[in-house]
Every structure is written in C-alpha cells, then in structure tokens.
Amino acid sequence: MEVAVIGVGQTSFGTFPKKSLKALFFEAFQEALRDVEKGLDPKEIEEAWIGTLSTGGGQLGNQAALLCETVGLAGVSAHHVENACASGGFAFRNAVMAIRSGRCRVAMAAGIEKMTDLPRERNRLWLGVSGDVEWERLAGTNFPGIYAMLARRHMYEHGTLKEWITGVAVKNHANAVHNPKAQFRFPIDLERAMRAPMLADPLTVFDACGITDGAAVAIVCRADEARRYTDRPVMVMGSGAATDYLAIHDRKDLTGLLAARKAAAQAYKEAGVGPKDIQVAEVHDCFTIAEIMAYEDLGFCEDGQGGFLIRDGLTKLDGPIPVNPSGGLKAKGHPIGATGIGQICEIVHQLRGDVQEPIRQVKGARIGLTHNVGGSGGTAVVHIFRSPE
Amino acid sequence: MEVAVIGVGQTSFGTFPKKSLKALFFEAFQEALRDVEKGLDPKEIEEAWIGTLSTGGGQLGNQAALLCETVGLAGVSAHHVENACASGGFAFRNAVMAIRSGRCRVAMAAGIEKMTDLPRERNRLWLGVSGDVEWERLAGTNFPGIYAMLARRHMYEHGTLKEWITGVAVKNHANAVHNPKAQFRFPIDLERAMRAPMLADPLTVFDACGITDGAAVAIVCRADEARRYTDRPVMVMGSGAATDYLAIHDRKDLTGLLAARKAAAQAYKEAGVGPKDIQVAEVHDCFTIAEIMAYEDLGFCEDGQGGFLIRDGLTKLDGPIPVNPSGGLKAKGHPIGATGIGQICEIVHQLRGDVQEPIRQVKGARIGLTHNVGGSGGTAVVHIFRSPE
Numbered sequence: 096m097e098v099a100v101i102g103v104g105q106t107s108f109g110t111f112p113k114k115s116l117k118a119l120f121f122e123a124f125q126e127a128l129r130d131v132e133k134g135l136d137p138k139e140i141e142e143a144w145i146g147t148l149s150t151g152g153g154q155l156g157n158q159a160a161l162l163c164e165t166v167g168l169a170g171v172s173a174h175h176v177e178n179a180c181a182s183g184g185f186a187f188r189n190a191v192m193a194i195r196s197g198r199c200r201v202a203m204a205a206g207i208e209k210m211t212d213l214p215r216e217r218n219r220l221w222l223g224v225s226g227d228v229e230w231e232r233l234a235g236t237n238f239p240g241i242y243a244m245l246a247r248r249h250m251y252e253h254g255t256l257k258e259w260i261t262g263v264a265v266k267n268h269a270n271a272v273h274n275p276k277a278q279f280r281f282p283i284d285l286e287r288a289m290r291a292p293m294l295a296d297p298l299t300v301f302d303a304c305g306i307t308d309g310a311a312v313a314i315v316c317r318a319d320e321a322r323r324y325t326d327r328p329v330m331v332m333g334s335g336a337a338t339d340y341l342a343i344h345d346r347k348d349l350t351g352l353l354a355a356r357k358a359a360a361q362a363y364k365e366a367g368v369g370p371k372d373i374q375v376a377e378v379h380d381c382f383t384i385a386e387i388m389a390y391e392d393l394g395f396c397e398d399g400q401g402g403f404l405i406r407d408g409l410t411k412l413d414g415p416i417p418v419n420p421s422g423g424l425k426a427k428g429h430p431i432g433a434t435g436i437g438q439i440c441e442i443v444h445q446l447r448g449d450v451q452e453p454i455r456q457v458k459g460a461r462i463g464l465t466h467n468v469g470g471s472g473g474t475a476v477v478h479i480f481r482s483p484e
Numbered sequence: 485m486e487v488a489v490i491g492v493g494q495t496s497f498g499t500f501p502k503k504s505l506k507a508l509f510f511e512a513f514q515e516a517l518r519d520v521e522k523g524l525d526p527k528e529i530e531e532a533w534i535g536t537l538s539t540g541g542g543q544l545g546n547q548a549a550l551l552c553e554t555v556g557l558a559g560v561s562a563h564h565v566e567n568a569c570a571s572g573g574f575a576f577r578n579a580v581m582a583i584r585s586g587r588c589r590v591a592m593a594a595g596i597e598k599m600t601d602l603p604r605e606r607n608r609l610w611l612g613v614s615g616d617v618e619w620e621r622l623a624g625t626n627f628p629g630i631y632a633m634l635a636r637r638h639m640y641e642h643g644t645l646k647e648w649i650t651g652v653a654v655k656n657h658a659n660a661v662h663n664p665k666a667q668f669r670f671p672i673d674l675e676r677a678m679r680a681p682m683l684a685d686p687l688t689v690f691d692a693c694g695i696t697d698g699a700a701v702a703i704v705c706r707a708d709e710a711r712r713y714t715d716r717p718v719m720v721m722g723s724g725a726a727t728d729y730l731a732i733h734d735r736k737d738l739t740g741l742l743a744a745r746k747a748a749a750q751a752y753k754e755a756g757v758g759p760k761d762i763q764v765a766e767v768h769d770c771f772t773i774a775e776i777m778a779y780e781d782l783g784f785c786e787d788g789q790g791g792f793l794i795r796d797g798l799t800k801l802d803g804p805i806p807v808n809p810s811g812g813l814k815a816k817g818h819p820i821g822a823t824g825i826g827q828i829c830e831i832v833h834q835l836r837g838d839v840q841e842p843i844r845q846v847k848g849a850r851i852g853l854t855h856n857v858g859g860s861g862g863t864a865v866v867h868i869f870r871s872p873e
Contacts, residue, residue, distance in 0.1 A: 096585075148545050153622075156537050156568035156614030160727035160862040164734075170746060172725035173863065174574050175566040179545035185563050189578060196485075196584035225545030233542075336531075336561035338549035345553075357559060473549040474562065 097318035098194045099328035100480070101201075102131035103440040105311035107276040108428030114308065116154070116209045117165040123205065123310035123433075124166040131314060132325040137166070140314070141199035143173040144189045146182030146206040147432030148225070149213060162207065179225035180381060182206060183311065183435025184467030184476035188334050190315050191478075200317050206437070207310040208430035225470035227341035239303060239382070241343055241471045243295035246384035248349040250297070253399035255387065257297050261288045262405040263383035264301050264425050270412060271422025273452045278307055278428030302383040304423075309430035311437040327483040329443045332368065332462070334478050335361030341473040350399070352472035355392040359466070362477040363394075370394030373416065373479070374460040375445045377438035379468040380423040389466055390418070393477070417457045420445065435467035439478065446482035486707035487583045488717035489869070490590075491520035492829040494700035496665040497817030503697065505543070505598045506554040512594065512699035512822075513555040520703060521714040526555070529703070530588035532562040533578045535571030535595040536821035537614070538602060551596065568614035569770060571595060572700065572824025573856030573865035577723050579704050580867075589706050595826070596699040597819035614859035616730035628692060628771070630732055630860045632684035635773035637738040639686070642788035644776065646686050650677045651794040652772035653690050653814050659801060660811025662841045667696055667817030691772040693812075698819035700826040716872040718832045721757065721851070723867050724750030730862040739788070741861035744781040748855070751866040752783075759783030762805065762868070763849040764834045766827035768857040769812040778855050779807070782866070806846045809834065824856035828867065835871035 104126025106119050114122075128135060145159040154161055159175035178185040183206030190204035226232060226241060249255045265285050271277035288301035321328035337357035340346055346353065363369055370393055378393070380386035387401035395416055396404055404410050410418035421427045421441040424434060442463040450456040461482045468475045493515025495508050503511075517524060534548040543550055548562035567574045572595030579593035615621060615630060638644045654674050660666035677690035710717035726746035729735055735742065752758055759782055767782070769775035776790035784805055785793055793799050799807035810816045810830040813823060830839075831852040839845040850871045857864045 153617045154613065155617070156566065157730055157859045157862040159567060160858070161616065161730050163727055164729050168727075169729050169734075170726055170743070172577075172747075172865075173567075173727045174578065177545060177564040177566055178548060178562075188561075189563065189581075192578075192585040192587050193581050195586065196581040198581050198584070224543065227550065228542045228544070337559055338552055338557075338562045340553050340558050341546055341550050345558075354559070358561075469549070470546045473546040476561075 096195045096197060098191045098315050098331040099318040099321035100313055100331065100443050101316050101321055101324040101328055102127045102135065102314040103443045104130055105276065105437050105440045106309050108307050108309040108430055109278045110211050111308045112211065116207065119209065119308060119310040120162045120207050121166055123312045127312035127314050132327065135314065135324055137168060139201045140168060140171055140203050141201060142193050143168065143171050143203040144176050144186035145173065146176045146186035146435060147208055148177055148179055148182055178474040179469035180431050181435060181467045181469030181474045181476050182432040184465065185336065187313060187436060187439060187478060188336055188476055191331055191334050194315055194317055200320060202315050203312060204315065204436060205312040206433035206435055208432045209308045210306045210430060211308050230342045238471060239295040239298060242382035242384055243298045244343065245349055246297055249384060249387065252350055255402040258285060258289065259402035259405045260383045260387060261285060261302060263380060263386040264288055266405065266411055267380060267419050267423040267425040270420050270455065271426030273455045274422050274427060277422040277426055278305060279426045298382055304381050304425050304429040307428035307430040309428060309433045311433045311440050313436050313439050327447045329446050329483060330481040332479040332481050333362040333366030335359060335365065336476040338474050339472050341470060343471060351388050351392050352468060352475060354472050354475035355389065355466060355468060358475040358477040359393050362479050366479040368462060368479065372462050373464045374462050375420060375442065375457040376418050376464040376466065377421060377441050378418055378466040380419060380425045381429060383425065386418065393466060412455065420455050420457055438465040438467060442480055446480055485584045485586060487580050487704050487720040488707040488710035489702055489720065489832050490705050490710055490713040490717055491516045491524065491703040492832045493519055494665065494826050494829045495698050497696050497698035497819055498667045499600050500697045501600065505596065508598065508697060508699040509551045509596050510555055512701045516701035516703050521716065522712065524703065524713055526557060528590045529557060529560055529592050530590060531582045532557065532560050532592040533565050533575035534562065535565045535575035535824060536597055537566055537568055537571055567863040568858035569820050570824055570856045570858030570863045570865050571821040573854065574725065576702060576825060576828060576867060577725055577865055580720055580723050583704055583706055589709060591704050592701060593704065593825060594701040595822035595824055597821045598697045599695045599819060600697050619731045627860060628684040628687055631771035631773055632687045634738055635686055638773060638776065641739055644791040647674060647678065648791035648794045649772045649776060650674060650691060652769060652775045653677055655794065655800055656769060656808050656812040656814040659809050659844065660815030662844045663811050663816060666811040666815055667694055668815045687771055693770050693814050693818040696817035696819040698817060698822045700822045700829050702825050702828050716836045718835050718872060719870040721868040721870050722751040722755030724748060724754065725865040727863050728861050730859060732860060740777050740781050741857060741864060743861050743864035744778065744855060744857060747864040747866040748782050751868050755868040757851060757868065761851050762853045763851050764809060764831065764846040765807050765853040765855065766810060766830050767807055767855040769808060769814045770818060772814065774857065775807065782855060801844065809844050809846055824865065827854040827856060831869055835869055
C-alpha cells in the first residue's frame with residue numbers, strides 16, 4: 096500500500112511566551128487541514144502520532160491524547176513518540192507504517208515542542224540528556240562539546256576548514272531571510288560568525304541552532320484514495336530509520352553518523368532511487384558540522400568532501416542540490432519534536448511547487464529528502480518523497 | 485499479514501534499588517530471547533518499540549536507542565512510545581502494525597519503568613500529571629481522587645458496594661501469592677483492607693497499586709514464519725486503541741471509560757470474536773474500581789453489574805472468566821511503561837498452558853485479552869490473542 100501526503104501545516108518557529116502548547120498545536124493542525132485542497136473531515140483521521148521530547152505546559156504524560164482532544168480528535172488512537180530531536184521523523188514513519196498495514200485510511204503525524212517555558216530539569220535537555228547521560232553527560236560533556244569533537248575530527252581527518260563549516264550557517268541564514276516562518280530571519284556574514292563567542296572550539300554561537308517553540312502537522316492517506324482529497328498528493332517513496340550507540344566513544348568513526356547512513360540506505364532502497372536523484376533536501380543541521388556530515392552520510396558527495404559542497408556553493412538555493420531551503424534547524428529554528436515534521440512540510444511545498452516565497456522555490460524539483468537526527472546520532476530517520484504526477 | 489508472539493520475558497516487579505534501568509531491561513530481554521523455543525538471533529529483530537513514561541536513571545531522551553544498544557541491538561530502528569500507563573500496550577500495537585505493513589519480519593515491543601529512583605519532578609507522575617494537568621492537577625485533584633470520584637459515581641448509579649470494589653484487591657492479592665514475579669505476594673482480607681488508611685474516600689491504600697520497578701519484552705513476527713522460531717506461537721487476533729478527554733469533567737459518563745470501550749470494540753471486530761469468547765484476561769486495575777469498570781467496558785457483563793462479578797466470584801482463578809491471574813497491577817505491581825507488556829507476557833503463558841505455577845494456570849484457555857489504560861482513561865489499548873493450534 097503506497098502512502099501519500101495530502102496536507103501539511105506548521106506554526107512559525109520562534110519564541111512565543113503568549114502561545115500555549117495547545118494553541119501552537121491547534122494552529123499547525125488547522126493549517127494542515129486547510130492545506131488539504133478538496134477538504135478533509137477531521138473525523139476521517141483514525142490514528143495519530145505526535146513527536147515531542149519534553150513538552151512545556153507541565154503535562155508529563157498522555158500528551159498525544161491531550162493534544163488530539165484539543166483539536167477535536169478526542170477518541171482517535173493516538174501515540175506519543177519520543178526519539179529526542181528525531182521524534183517528528185519517527186512519528187511520520189509510524190504513520191506511514193499504519194497506512195501500509197491497512198490499519199487505517201488516513202493518519203496524522205505531528206511534532207511539537209515548547210522549549211522556552213520548560214522547568215529547569217527538563218531544560219537540561221539542551222545540555223545533552225539525549226546523549227548518553229551515564230557516560231557522556233555525567234562526565235561533563237554536552238551537545239556543543241560533542242559536536243565540537245566531531246567537527247575537530249572532520250577537520251583533522253579530511254582537512255575541512257572552519258570557514259566551510261561556518262559557511263553552512265551563512266547559507267542557511269541567507270535562506271531563512273525569505274522564510275516568514277523562520278526564527279532567525281537575518282543574514283550573517285562569515286567573518287562575524289567566525290569571531291562570535293565560542294561555545295565549544297571550533298563551534299561558535301553561530302554554529303548552533305537556538306531554543307525554539309513550534310508545532311507541525313502532516314496528514315497522510317492511502318495513495319489510491321489521495322485524489323479524493325487533493326490533486327497534488329506528494330508520494331512517500333521510502334522510509335528508513337536506525338539507531339547507534341549514544342555515546343560517541345563507542346563508535347568506530349567520528350566523521351559521520353552511522354545511524355543516518357543506515358537510515359539513508361534503507362530509504363533509498365525502498366524508494367528505488369539514489370543520492371543523485373535527490374533534487375532538494377532538508378537535513379538536520381543542529382550544529383553546522385552536522386550538515387557537512389549529512390552530505391556524506393546521504394551520499395551527496397564522497398566521504399570527507401562535505402566541506403567542498405559549501406566551499407563551492409553547490410547546496411545553495413541556486414546550486415545543483417539545494418539543502419535546507421527553509422533555513423534549516425540553524426535559522427528556521429529547532430523546536431525538538433516539531434523539527435522532523437517541519438522538514439516534511441518544507442519538502443512537500445517544494446515538490447508541489449507552491450512555496451509561497453518564489454525566491455525559495457527550488458525550480459522543477461521532483462524528488463526530495465528529509466534527514467532527521469536524534470541527539471548526537473543515537474537515532475536517525477530519512478524519508479524520500481516524489482512530486483505529484 | 486497475521487502476527488504471532490514468539491517469545492516473552494519479564495523481570496520480577498518490585499523495588500530494586502540495586503538494579504539499574506539497563507540491568508532491568510537486559511534481564512527481561514534475555515528472558516524473552518530464551519523463551520523463543522527454537523532460538524532467535526537478536527540481529528533478526530529489525531524494529532523495536534519501547535514504552536516508558538519517565539524512565540529513571542537520569543536519561544531524558546533517546547531511551548529506546550539507549551536500551552537497544554544495552555542488549556546488543558545497536559543499529560535497529562527503535563522508537564520510544566509514551567502513552568502514560570498504556571505505554572506498553574501502545575508499543576505492542578505499533579509492533580503489530582509494523583509486521584502487518586511488511587516493514588519487517590521480526591519486531592520487539594517492550595516496556596520499562598524504574599519509578600523508585602525518580603527525581604522529584606518526575607515522581608509527581610503518581611499524583612496525576614498524566615491526567616489533565618491544566619484542568620485537574622492544578623485544581624488540586626490527583627489520581628486517587630479521580631478514581632475515588634469514579635467509584636462514588638458507580639456506587640451511586642448502580643448500587644455497587646464498597647466491599648465488592650475492595651473485593652478486587654482481595655482476589656488479585658490471592659492470585660499474586662502464586663506468582664513469584666509479583667510485587668505483593670501476600671493475601672489480604674476484606675475487613676482489614678476496608679479499615680486501612682484512606683487515600684480518597686472510598687478508596688483505601690489497599691484499593692491502589694504501588695510504585696514499582698520492572699521491565700517486560702515481547703517478540704513478534706510474521707505468522708507465516710512463526711514456526712521457524714517456536715512450535716507454540718500465540719496469534720494476535722485483534723488490536724484496538726482509542727483516546728478520550730483527559731479531564732473527567734469533559735466526559736458524558738463517569739461509570740466507565742469510553743476509550744476502553746472503543747478500543748475493545750475495535751479489537752473484537754478485528755478478532756472476529758466477542759466478550760463471551762474470552763477465557764482469560766489481564767485488565768488494568770490501577771485502582772480496584774478500575775477493574776469493575778473494565779468488566780463492563782469489555783462486555784464481560786451488562787453496564788452497572790461489574791460488582792456482581794466480584795460478589796459472585798466469577799472472575800476468580802476457578803471462575804468462568806478468570807481476570808488478572810497474575811495478580812494484576814494491584815498485586816503483581818505497576819511499573820508504568822512495563823505494565824502493558826507484562827500483561828501480554830501473562831496471557832501468552834496462559835494460552836500456551838505453560839504458566840510455571842500450576843495453581844495459576846487457567847485450564848484450557850484458548851482466547852485471552854489484555855486491557856491497558858493510560859492515566860484515568862485518556863488512552864486505552866486492547867489486544868486479543870489465540871492459543872497455538
């Protein structure tokens with residue numbers, strides 16, 4: 096059973112002290128419903144997955160049921176999925192499996208995070224409690240530190256220059272300027288970013304994403320019924336997912352993420368396409384170095400050559416393989432659980448050719464990919480999509 | 485694609501200050517592997533779901549990946565599922581869908597909770613943070629209070645007597661005496677339980693389950709390949725799930741759980757059987773009144789007559805429809821995320837006829853049911869199983 100995306104919606108990503116968890120979710124859900132061209136009765140949604148790590152608002156359990164009742168879906172079978180920063184992508188993977196299994200005709204995959212009002216214990220997530228707490232966090236390291244080590248190793252093994260790494264941020268900020276839903280809508284220049292306060296050498300504050308509130312929703316259905324809902328269904332060609340040791344000291348290689356490589360291989364196999372067929376991608380640039388590694392993990396270039404794609408401008412909006420046209424986690428924002436679904440929203444618009452800001456529209460893209468990573472590579476999930484015929 | 489359970493395992497349920505989260509999971513996983521009669525190479529497991537609310541040990545995110553690497557499954561696609569006290573049951577539902585979808589041949593569903601070492605913020609879960617925090621918890625109520633209101637309403641509308649409600653605890657403690665893995669292996673008498681310290685009128689401490697550590701694992705595969713692994717595969721006949729308003733003031737009826745009714749209807753429909761066909765059941769008795777309501781929600785009796793089943797001893801081990809032969813949440817223990825999978829372990833043993841303690845074995849049971857509820861009925865999931873041919 097093939098699966099199609101029939102509607103997507105997301106809030107702006109940013110800091111929203113006046114919007115509750117429920118309000119954010121409602122906004123994204125309503126936008127997704129409106130996005131279903133020929134209309135969808137919400138009651139047709141039979142199963143829902145909501146990805147979130149540590150939702151604000153004080154609710155500790157049963158979040159999926161609570162958010163479903165908030166948008167009028169009380170009664171639906173709902174699941175809360177948590178795979179750190181990859182929660183949204185894994186929520187989508189479950190929805191795809193549910194449709195393929197014949198369990199339901201229409202399903203919802205969503206993601207949400209309200210990070211700016213988290214209580215202290217849960218706000219520590221930023222410091223690395225989705226890495227290996229026992230062996231990494233309690234030894235004093237954290238996510239900026241871990242990604243800094245990965246960056247240093249990449250520089251050491253492959254001669255990657257710091258300016259190429261930070262060049263990821265420059266590119267993604269440039270894209271976000273044209274995305275009204277992005278958190279950081281301003282350009283940055285390389286000099287300034289390189290001189291910015293250091294987080295963990297070689298990564299400065301401009302090499303890291305921010306703390307973000309946001310929600311995103313995608314509605315999927317059986318492909319053979321998709322035309323009832325829209326003339327422009329986007330097909331799910333492949334889904335791949337994998338895990339890895341959380342602690343990086345357990346891994347054989349520090350210049351890439353094995354989970355992402357396995358997830359990509361599975362997704363490419365299901366889709367029957369290869370890296371060269373991908374015409375637009377949203378990848379998980381929680382730190383700039385992560386996007387360089389993603390190029391290699393996804394096969395967009397040979398191992399070790401990710402930096403050249405930035406040096407040569409190949410992944411800019413007008414390059415041969417535009418990456419993170421939305422601005423990416425770096426500049427669009429990274430509301431943990433919402434990120435994976437937000438990536439899917441962007442790719443769906445790109446493949447339908449209806450990105451609202453023409454300057455961000457990748458012309459004629461037919462096949463797109465999303466790449467969503469949890470923690471420092473403990474989990475990863477990749478999806479490949481095809482534009483409407 | 486039909487689905488079969490080929491192996492189950494669980495730790496003892498109780499208070500284990502010397503066993504880490506990882507140690508508990510390892511123990512349950514190893515037992516499940518050993519339970520696969522003809523052996524299973526763990527590498528055949530392609531996809532895993534782990535249910536947990538708020539795992540101890542300090543790990544906040546990526547728990548599924550962490551636990552998978554602990555048992556040698558690094559690399560597998562793993563998902564952490566959280567639906568409050570129904571997390572385990574929903575993890576199983578996802579694994580069933582994955583097999584049905586053709587995504588994988590062998591999958592794992594697991595549950596775990598280490599409640600006795602939770603930091604203060606997360607230990608508040610017991611007080612009702614899986615109910616509606618905004619509208620119930622912040623108004624001062626908590627789970628004992630909510631279930632006390634449900635009990636009072638049942639007594640008022642249906643003339644249910646307090647001694648029948650507490651009779652659930654007496655029955656379940658009597659069963660747990662014969663279960664070496666149960667947390668509370670002692671009989672209680674009705675008089676003493678009725679006079680015990682009051683939690684929330686009419687519920688005393690003997691009407692509530694405890695705080696528990698534990699883990700449980702179930703391994704499923706495509707039914708057409710099950711005989712490669714075991715001569716006694718237990719078939720999954722049906723899976724049903726639903727949600728409801730978290731806050732009970734939003735519900736039309738307070739004498740039953742609508743989510744459980746919907747989940748049961750869906751499971752019965754898939755299974756092609758009805759309540760009269762069920763010969764053994766594990767139901768969610770977080771409070772004694774919950775088991776009375778479960779009898780009605782599952783159709784074991786007419787609405788309002790749940791109390792009579794206890795009064796007349798119909799759900800005792802030697803009754804026509806034995807319920808909670810394991811001791812139930814009340815006496816076997818309730819390690820939140822592990823509970824739903826623990827129920828499945830018990831039913832699988834019951835249907836294979838290999839319960840280790842003959843006195844707990846329900847003779848000749850061919851069809852069994854599990855009923856797992858999240859919070860005070862915000863989520864519910866029901867599974868129906870058939871014994872090996």
